[in-house]
Amino acid sequence: MSRVFKALSDPTRRRVLELLREGPLSAGELAEHFNVSKPTMSAHFAVLREADLITSEKRGKSVLYHLNMSVLEEALMGFAEVFGLDVSVKTRIGAAHRDGASS
Amino acid sequence: MSRVFKALSDPTRRRVLELLREGPLSAGELAEHFNVSKPTMSAHFAVLREADLITSEKRGKSVLYHLNMSVLEEALMGFAEVFGLDVSVKTRIGAAHRDGASS
DNA sequence: ACATCATTTAGATGATTAGCTAAGTATCTA
DNA sequence: TAGATACTTAGCTAATCATCTAAATGATGT
Secondary structure: OHHHHHHHOOHHHHHHHHHHOOOOEEHHHHHOOOOOOHHHHHHHHHHHHHOOOEEEEEEOOEEEEEEOHHHHHHHHHHHHHHOOEEEEEOOOOOOOOOOOOOO | OHHHHHHHOOHHHHHHHHHHOOOOEEHHHHHOOOOOOHHHHHHHHHHHHHOOOEEEEEEOOEEEEEEOHHHHHHHHHHHHHHOOEEEEEOOOOOOOOOOOOOO
16 A cells, blocks of 8 residues: 555656556656666656556567556555545446456 | 655654544643654654644643644545545544534 | 643754666567 | 667665654743
């Protein structure tokens, strides 16, 4: 739980998660959106991976990062519950999810 | 936003908020629940105040701390929205809210 | 005024953090 | 095998963090 909030406490990392919401992206593609060095980005990815908010997958030369939505959801839910708040998945009517994963 | 998540990234501070959920408590009363020195607790209070998650009120010799529920709510809402999540106030049927604030 | 109680400020320390450059590891392609 | 491409690891620095003890502030009570 602390790890998740720690991860979320950095704007760059929050933005990374936001970008991944639309679908998986490579480390390089993600890095293009920020004005910091690749190694710095790599460190941010590591923090997010530690918190289990993202997962990585080797794809040829690249590394694809996926958002772990369920972890984000559950962390927020678990925390919110204590304060009498409900976290639920917003129903986006007609939202087509372009998700490359199998099935 | 970063300030809120940073504040939430420490378990002691999360627990302080949780304790304040039941109603205002003095610095000393709060400190009793933890195994750290008073000055350390005072520093934690400062972080929470910076994030506007709590407010302080002088009451005689003591300082009363109040939870700023609306700020917590709005921060969580604002963040969750980006990820297609809804945060709402849990309806606690029959919950008498002992809260002096007007409407 | 003085002592006491409640809390914060000052000042120090060791650990962690975000950032960098330079070097290392994999993978592809010629 | 050599070169290029995509990332990560190593190693550094400056800043922030959580913690402590000791001292300062502020309010109450005698």
